Amino acid sequence: MDDVTRHPDDATLFDLVEGALDDARAETVQAHLSRCPACAAFVAAARAGAAVSSSAVEEMPAEAVARLDVTVAAAWRDRVAGIAAAEALEDATPVAVGATDVIATAPIDADPIGNDSRPASARRRGVRRLVPVLAFVVLGTLAGTSLYLGEQQPKDGATLGRGEQETATENTAPEPPSPSAVDGGAIEAGAPPVADTSVSAGEPAGGEEYKVQRDVAAATGGAMSEAADAASSPVDPSEPPADYDEFVEQQQLCLVTRDQSQLVLPEGRIPTQITQGPLGLYLVCG
């Protein structure tokens, strides 16, 4: 049996006032109160306070309600406009056919696209991140830059053969490619397949699969105009580097195609220029 001489703690007294104690415990506490004036007074005050505080809800003044209604309506319009603008951007920008297939098969750590349990708005944000990257590459293609998505062997010192480059140029039509159609030398035109940049990164394996990914939505959008204004190229594509990763770091490259199915973006890079070299497509970062 509980010791009735011990003062119950505040939480126990709260439960007593709220009627939340079991019968045995309540009896023990009541027995203590009957012999402890201090605790009894404390409980009495708390009961009185509870009776009053629960009635302290105050009506919001009418003029404040009117102001609140106006503000909420305006905020709702902003919310709707923001969602509509985002959806319009998604609809207006071409997306590569087969990009979803690439995304679904890319070695991502997060939920696959098909089972995305994120809220609709988060999924839209994920798609929106793809769109500026795709748009950037499309514009680069239209500007006459050759896209080269073939397998390269930097260690062997191989460079693009002229025939492969010509083939690449011929295929730079702004039609979305199918990644399965890409062979060792040909280029799939238009927006190349892009991995979902909103998911976590994989680990580069020996410099071949460089799958660091990032969110480029705002950065790429701003970089579109910057790319057009870029005056110089820090990249010397004539000599392939011994160390791929070091090369990327030194040349401040932010987008390099190593694998025909993916474009990759090192962390924190903003593209300013597009060019090509022995390792494939380069987006040079400012």
Added chain:
Amino acid sequence: MDAVTDLELVRRAKAGEQRAFEELVRRHQDRVFSVARGVVRSPEDAADVAQEAFIAVLRHLDTFQEGAAFTTWLHRITIRKAYDHLRRRVPEPVDPGSLAMEQLEARDTDPFDTGMTRTALLDVIAALDPAFRDAVLLVDVAGIGVEEAAAALGVAPGTIKSRVFRGRATLARELGTRGMGAASDKVHDG
């Protein structure tokens, strides 16, 4: 609309139904205003805080996870917005003399027989120790449960119980000290 739960209204609002969000606002505006009033004291400031809280809820509606209680989230935001408001200004101290006069004048129009108007009662609550005050505001004024209040304030449920208990007792003693009538008479044996 009253039979619809908060969660259902949130779902509808997320889906684009403006009327659902407006119903959420209507349903909770008085308690949000009162909780804010208990912290910032001024009715004008409390109205501003309430507005900021609802706008914040609207802007972050998509982040609300349905496993949580909407009222917990709403009042957590309200408390934070109220403290943000306090940090932006120095609150005016309550003059006990003027407070007592307001209560005497309002006694005849007190529908709840508390010996004071609800406006003055919030002023007394607002003058409590902040830890007690916030707990009393959430549990008694906002009407959310102990677990929800604990989640909103980031403390253990036992801590909320202790703070509410002491806050209520202190409130009653303050009302008794100020001679505010009926509250001090509402004593029930434990």
